[in-house]
Amino acid sequence: MxxxxxxxxxxxxxxxxxxxxxxxxxxxxxxxxxxxxxxxxxxxxxxPTSRAPAAVASTEHAAPDEATPAPAPPEPxxxxxxxxxxxxxxxxxxxxxxxxxxxxxxxxxxxxxxxxxxxxxxxxxxxxxxxxxxxxxxxxxxGPGFLHLGYKNYRHDGIKLDIHGKWRMRPKKPVLPKRQGDGVYGLGGLMMSGYDDGPRVELTFTDAIPGDRARFDLCYRLVDKGDAVAYSIDGKPEVTLTEKEGQRGEIVHLSLTASTQSPFVVRPIGRADLCGVVVESDPQSHxxxxxxxxxxxxxxxxxxxxxxxxxxxxxxxxxxxxxxxxxxxxxxxxxxxxxxxxxxxxxxxxxxxxxxxxxxxxxxxxxxxxxxxxxxxxxxxxxxxxxxxxxxxxxxxxxxxxxxxxxxxxxxxxxxxxxxxxxxxxxxxxxxxxxxxxxxxxxxxxxxxxxxxxxxxxxxx
Incomplete structure (x- = not known):
């Protein structure tokens, strides 16, 4: 058989x-x-039945920060x-x-x-x-799901990334099987930030995403005082995200809804880290x-x-x-x-x-x-x-x-x-x-x- x-x-x-x-x-x-x-x-x-988590030791989660509230437990x-x-x-x-x-x-x-x-x-x-x-x-x-931003050694189906300027990666060696720095690198395991030459990344969609508008979840981290992240979406004027109380050093998520007909442009300012963006269709309608x-x-x-x-x-x-x-x-x-x-x-x-x-x-x-x-x-x-x-x-x-x-x-x-x-x-x-x-x-x-x-x-x- x-x-x-x-x-x-x-x-x-x-x-x-x-x-x-x-x-x-x-x-x-x-x-x-x-x-x-x-x-x-x-x-x-x-x-399908509920499965108990594997018998593997796991530390408790840190208390959620104000900038990124913990999500509710997943629904059945x-x-x-x-x-x-x-x-x-x-x-x-x-x-x-x-x-x-x-x-x-x-x-x-x-x-x-x-x-x-x-x-x-x-x-x-x-x-x-x-x-x-x-x-x-x-x-x-x-939609494409998770995408790195500013990572030149990277490709993904359904998108085109135009990366301008000089970028640096954290951690410097992202594949090492040991802790580097604080170990906080977002969902994808690495973060990208720029130098003083005005780096920017333009994300263009080459495959259509169902619906008139898609959902964007931009992830970033402000490291030093004066850091910021600027973005442009839907062909509208650029918006600059500056530090709010309690955000410095924490991972922050910004949720946006926009058309995918025009590029999504992002610029890190100072030492701000980009930990990627998730792009998907509206789950309610599509x-x-x-x-x-x-x-x-x-x-x-x-x-x-x-x-x-x-x-x-x-x-x-x-x-x-x-x-x-x-x-x-x-x-x-x-x-x-x-x-x-x-x-x-x-x-x-x-x-x-x-x-x-x-x-x-x-x-x-x-x-x-x-x-x-x-x-x-x-x-x-x-x-x-x-x-x-x-x-x-x-x-x-x-x-x-x-x-x-x-x-x-x-x-x-x-x-x-x-x-x-x-x-x-x-x-x-x-x-x-x-x-x-x-x-x-x-x-x-x-x-x-x-x-x-x-x-x-x-x-x-």
Missing amino acids: MDRNDGARARHRQHGRLSHGAGVGAALSLSTLALGACGASDAAPVA LIKQEDVAPFLSTTPELARFHAALDALEKKQRTDHVRIVWLGDSHGQADFWSGQVRKLLGTRFGKA PGVVLDTLAINGARYGTALSWDEAAWTKEVARRKPDLVILEYGTNEAGDTNPSYAKVEKQVGELLGRVRSVSSNADCVVVSPTDRGDAESRVTQMRETVMKAAKAHGCYWFDAWKILGGEGSFARMSEEPEAKVQADKIHLTIKGYRELGGTMFDSLVEGLGPNKIAKGSSGPAK
Whole structure:
């Protein structure tokens, strides 16, 4: 009998062979990937139920500051008195599937939100962007979600960023698995500020967002006296945000509603930090799927765990995710002597932080993929991460197996139309897109038949 991993690999072959399309640009500095196939063994359909947070230690949250009041606890995904019982054949994704089902049946007036934490394979947004696109095509598009501002080593589907002037990043080395500074870096794990040459960033939308107006959630932090943030939206005159009592040193959020027909322009003044912006459609009138890509080039499980727990989980709580995807492991496998036991523990610790503020969120853990310079270590890292995923009730997406297992990247690099890049670590752009299609198929497999062709919306681009 074909298991779920074999099924996912078969679907992957249906999308066509991975070919060496345009390589990922050097400016993106890609350095790791992780992806995978479906979860545990076949199980009988189950109805979504509340899950207790994982048994992982988590510190108490700091008291909310006046500038960014703590959000109310997340509401249940679906009120059972209003919606007929929904049965998913994938127990690990029962609540996520219930939310998608309600969305598809026009019985939900909020977005289904996904938080994707990962490394360079996710940062480029070719893979995560394809998942976002296909989920949006079936269940409703709702915008790009989280976006960095001022980060030159960055791309994201559906937008164009014009970055002017000189910028500096905090922390200087955002992938280090240890605390740097105060560890407060917003939702995406890094902040951008400018120098005295008048830096600015212009955000233009290349993909339409449903509805006449979208919602913007601008995040910033004023560091010194006299710091400010200026912005222009809807083609209107610039507005300058200055310090209010109690705001200095605290993360501040500004909510705006505006058209996406004109650029959104932001300027940090002084040492003000920008921690990004979330852009999505109005969930009341145009609910859909929002996938926040929070991946960083070179990151690992320890990277996210080095961030201040209270500050970061407060940002996660604002997003109220229905699903969290953990896509790490390839960088850890690249170490000469990986600490497998440490990584296994870190999977649970990171899940515990998310569940401490979003206990209804389902989880997906993605395997590391093969890499030509660490084949046996990747194999062992895969076993380690898979064990942790099952221990914490997460859906297991096994890219390593889908792509051919140990030695697959070396073999694929020798093919006439190479499926991986010359570093034998990263896929080509087309490869990421096709793998995203396979992941989409896996994520909705237990939900019911697709209304679009499996994993494809035309050729990978």
